[in-house]
Amino acid sequence: MIRRATAHPCPHSPTYEALLRAGRRVRPLQQVHARIVVAGHHRTRSFLTKLLTLILCSSSSASCSTAAYARTLFLSIPEPDTFLFNSLITAAAKYGRPADAIVHYRRMSAACLEPSNYTFTSVVKACADLSASQTGRVVHSRVISNGFDSDVFVQTALVVFYGKTGDLHHARKLFDRIPNRTVVAWNAMIAGYEQNGLAEEAVAIFQLMQVAGKEPDSATLVSLLSACSQLGALSLGQWVNDYLVNKGLELNVVLGTALINMYARCGHLEKARKIFNGLQERNVVAWTAMISGYGMHGHGHQAIKLFQQMKSSGLSPNDVTFVAVLSACAHAGLVSEGQEIFASMRQDYGLVPRVEHQVCVVDMLGRAGLLDEAMLFIREETRGLPGPEVLTAMLGACKMHKNFSLGVEVAEHLLAIEPGNPAHYVLLSNIFALAGRMDRVEKIRNVMIHRHLKKQIGYSLIEINQAAHVFRMGDTSHQQTMEIYKYLEELINKIKEAGYVPETSAALHELEEEEREFALRFHSEKLAVAFGLMNTSKNSLIRIVKNLRMCNDCHLAFNFISLVSGREIIVRDKHRFHHFKQGLCSCQNYW
DNA sequence: GTAGGGTTAG
Numbered sequence: 001m002i003r004r005a006t007a008h009p010c011p012h013s014p015t016y017e018a019l020l021r022a023g024r025r026v027r028p029l030q031q032v033h034a035r036i037v038v039a040g041h042h043r044t045r046s047f048l049t050k051l052l053t054l055i056l057c058s059s060s061s062a063s064c065s066t067a068a069y070a071r072t073l074f075l076s077i078p079e080p081d082t083f084l085f086n087s088l089i090t091a092a093a094k095y096g097r098p099a100d101a102i103v104h105y106r107r108m109s110a111a112c113l114e115p116s117n118y119t120f121t122s123v124v125k126a127c128a129d130l131s132a133s134q135t136g137r138v139v140h141s142r143v144i145s146n147g148f149d150s151d152v153f154v155q156t157a158l159v160v161f162y163g164k165t166g167d168l169h170h171a172r173k174l175f176d177r178i179p180n181r182t183v184v185a186w187n188a189m190i191a192g193y194e195q196n197g198l199a200e201e202a203v204a205i206f207q208l209m210q211v212a213g214k215e216p217d218s219a220t221l222v223s224l225l226s227a228c229s230q231l232g233a234l235s236l237g238q239w240v241n242d243y244l245v246n247k248g249l250e251l252n253v254v255l256g257t258a259l260i261n262m263y264a265r266c267g268h269l270e271k272a273r274k275i276f277n278g279l280q281e282r283n284v285v286a287w288t289a290m291i292s293g294y295g296m297h298g299h300g301h302q303a304i305k306l307f308q309q310m311k312s313s314g315l316s317p318n319d320v321t322f323v324a325v326l327s328a329c330a331h332a333g334l335v336s337e338g339q340e341i342f343a344s345m346r347q348d349y350g351l352v353p354r355v356e357h358q359v360c361v362v363d364m365l366g367r368a369g370l371l372d373e374a375m376l377f378i379r380e381e382t383r384g385l386p387g388p389e390v391l392t393a394m395l396g397a398c399k400m401h402k403n404f405s406l407g408v409e410v411a412e413h414l415l416a417i418e419p420g421n422p423a424h425y426v427l428l429s430n431i432f433a434l435a436g437r438m439d440r441v442e443k444i445r446n447v448m449i450h451r452h453l454k455k456q457i458g459y460s461l462i463e464i465n466q467a468a469h470v471f472r473m474g475d476t477s478h479q480q481t482m483e484i485y486k487y488l489e490e491l492i493n494k495i496k497e498a499g500y501v502p503e504t505s506a507a508l509h510e511l512e513e514e515e516r517e518f519a520l521r522f523h524s525e526k527l528a529v530a531f532g533l534m535n536t537s538k539n540s541l542i543r544i545v546k547n548l549r550m551c552n553d554c555h556l557a558f559n560f561i562s563l564v565s566g567r568e569i570i571v572r573d574k575h576r577f578h579h580f581k582q583g584l585c586s587c588q589n590y591w
Numbered sequence: 592g593t594a595g596g597g598t599t600a601g
Contacts, residue, residue: 053592083592090592121593156594187595194596222596257597288598323599330600359600393601423601575601 015041019050024058026066033073048077049084056091080111086118093122093129101126102135115142117151124157133165152178156185163192168201183217191223199230218244218255225258232545232572234266235466253279257286264293267543267570267577284310284318292324297577298586300332307341319351326360330367331576331587338364358382359393366397371406388418395424399431407431422453458548460528464535471527480531485522488530492521495560503553525554525571533565542569549573559583 015036022028033051041047055061055070077084085108092101105123108115115123120143127136140158148154155178162171175181175189186209193202206224209216216224221240228237241259249255256279263272276282276290287310294303307325310317317325322345329338342361345351358381365374374394378386386394391414398407411428418424425448432440448455459472469478478484492500525546532542550558550573562569563583571578579586 087592116593118593125594151593153593158594160595182594184595189595191595217595219596226597252597254597259597261598283597285598290598292598318598320599327600354600356600361600363601389601391601396601 015039015047016050019047019054022054024054026055026058026060026069029054029058030069042076045077045079045081045084048073049087052077052084053087053091056088057095061091061095080113082108082113082116082119085111085113086116086122089119089126090122093126098126098129102130102132105139115146117148117154120146120148120151121153121157124154124161128157128161128164131165133167136161136165152180152182152185156182156188159185159188159192163188163195166196168192168196168198181212181214183214183220186214187217187219187223190220190227194223194227194230197230199227199233202227203231203233203236216243218249218252221249222255222258225255225262229258229262229265232266232461232543233463233468234268234543235463237262237266251275251279253281253283253286257289260286260289260293264289264296265572267572269293269297269299282313282315284315284321287315288318288321288324291321291328295324295328295331296575297579298331298588300328300334300337303328303332304334304337304341316349319345319354319357322351322353323356323360326357326364330360330364333368335364335368335370353381355387355389358386358390362390362393363397366394367400369401371397371401371403375406386413388414388421391417392424392427395427395431399427399434402431402434404431404435420451420453422448422455425453426455456548458524458546460524460547461545462528462532462543464532469528469531471524471531473524473527474522475524475527478527478531480534483534484527484530487534488521488526491530491533491561491564492557494564495557498560498564500557500560503551503556523551523554525550526557529558529561529569532569533561533567538567540567542567544569544571546571546573549575550578555585555589559585 015032018032018035019029022032029051036042036044036047036051052070052073055066055073058066060066074088085104088104089101089108092098092104101123105115105119108119120139123139124136124143127139143149143154143158155174159171159175162168162174171189171192175185178185186205190202190205193199193205202223206216206220209220221244225237225240228234228240244251244255256275259275260272263269263275272290272293276286279286287306291303291306291310294300294306303325307317307321310321322341325341326338329335329341338361342353342357345353345357358378361377362374365377374397378390378394382390391410395407395410395414398404398410407428408431411424411431414424415428425444429441429444432444457472459470461468461470463469471478475481525544528544529542532544536542550571555578558569558571558578558580560583562580569580571580576587
């Protein structure tokens with residue numbers, strides 16, 4: 001007699017209990033399998049489904065032999081049903097095999113089995129992890145036609161999917177239509193914005209969540225902290241820190257890393273280190289965040305020291321760690337150390353350098369003035385086919401060391417590859433301006449206008465009493481505009497008396513007419529620093545966040561401003577931190 | 592049995 005396949009395993013049978021006892025270890029599971037066969041349950045679909053799920057979730061699920069065993073087991077199961085396929089899809093989506101999840105889903109469809117809300121949550125997650133936007137959209141249409149578009153789990157998975165594929169418009173549309181949003185749904189939307197660089201929108205959703213009275217959990221706070229890191233929003237970041245302390249939330253390694261990153265990127269390096277020291281568990285990501293923090297602040301030796309300590313603690317650096325430590329070497333001028341570390345990447349860890357690593361090395365050699373070595377490195381490492389990122393770093397080095405002929409050569413190469421990137425034109429124009437070739441500057445300006453290429457608009461942000469004030473070049477929108485401009489004018493006169501001579505070459509690359517008018521004097525960071533000096537007490541630090549790099553003139557002016565005002569000023573620009581104190585900058589004018 | 596989180600270059 002053939003035993004009828006049942007839908008669910010009987011929860012109290014000895015066989016089922018043996019399965020649970022075996023857990024997620026393959027050998028014991030195989031032994032239970034033998035018992036199932038001996039007991040004549042080998043055609044009982046429920047036991048076999050549970051067994052197969054456990055195998056797929058087992059610690060050695062990635063090994064070939066386990067996969068082969070799982071396949072044989074699958075083929076032995078009579079009349080696969082929806083439940084079996086859901087188990088397969090979920091296991092694959094959850095344990096890092098999203099492509100398998102999609103294959104199972106397709107097989108399921110081919111077998112004419114009805115998908116359920118469980119099927120869709122997992123297969124949508126798989127599409128998200130693969131960034132498979134085409135497949136995901138097809139699945140979405142099936143979600144609708146099968147009537148699961150009002151299931152909050154499916155909806156949340158879809159919000160994640162559209163977020164991961166960068167389609168925030170669709171993500172938001174779906175999110176807005178969820179009637180009873182769970183914390184996870186809110187988190188998905190916040191993370192979606194944050195991961196796509198839309199930190200302000202992420203914060204705005206969090207505020208809506210507060211208004212809706214939904215209590216954030218640690219995942220919410222992690223995404224919120226990342227948004228703070230992007231924005232340089234220190235006071236909100238500190239609020240998050242206070243919040244999680246007051247709520248008694250456990251500082252796990254993920255939350256701790258988000259805090260480290262927030263403090264480091266908001267200019268509070270010591271606080272970042274304190275959090276790091278207090279962590280119970282430290283994994284590669286946490287170490288990397290701390291190393292990266294030191295690098296951004298120009299503390300190359302500290303970064304290397306931490307890198308060594310990490311290795312001594314038994315952890316292996318990953319490719320991101322190498323980017324962080326190489327970048328730290330570049331910013332601190334630690335050339336031979338950086339070269340050694342770059343070599344060890346391949347030799348000791350079998351990691352293949354990616355474009356990011358090449359950029360760090362070119363930047364490192366280039367900043368140090370070793371332009372020939374940098375060119376040689378590019379030729380050897382990229383086999384003569386450097387990507388635009390590597391060439392951009394090289395061009396930056398040419399500008400820094402005023403090597404015009406090489407700069408033009410590199411720029412021509414770069415513009416041939418990426419003719420639509422305005423940043424390249426601005427950089428080349430800067431080089432010509434420094435060389436006094438105003439005819440070429442004018443030419444580039446015309447090309448940009450002709451091709452409708454706009455340079456990115458710079459802004460600087462300063463927080464006073466937990467309120468953010470944003471300034472653009474020549475900004476007149478602020479309430480205190482008159483006072484700020486007057487103060488700035490007096491300040492500039494004062495630093496001139498102290499020896500400041502404006503670096504006018506930096507003004508020549510201004511491309512828009514109205515920008516030219518204000519020239520250097522009203523660059524956004526100068527407005528921000530004037531506003532900051534006016535509105536803060538004598539001994540407090542001034543922190544400014546800028547979205548672009550500081551120009552030479554502002555950098556010079558800030559040195560003098562820190563001297564004449566006796567104030568410490570910390571500026572985060574696009575790439576790193578500058579600590580101005582008593583007339584000197586932590587970057588030693590090397591940035 | 593279902594959904595969400597941290598680190599990277601110029």
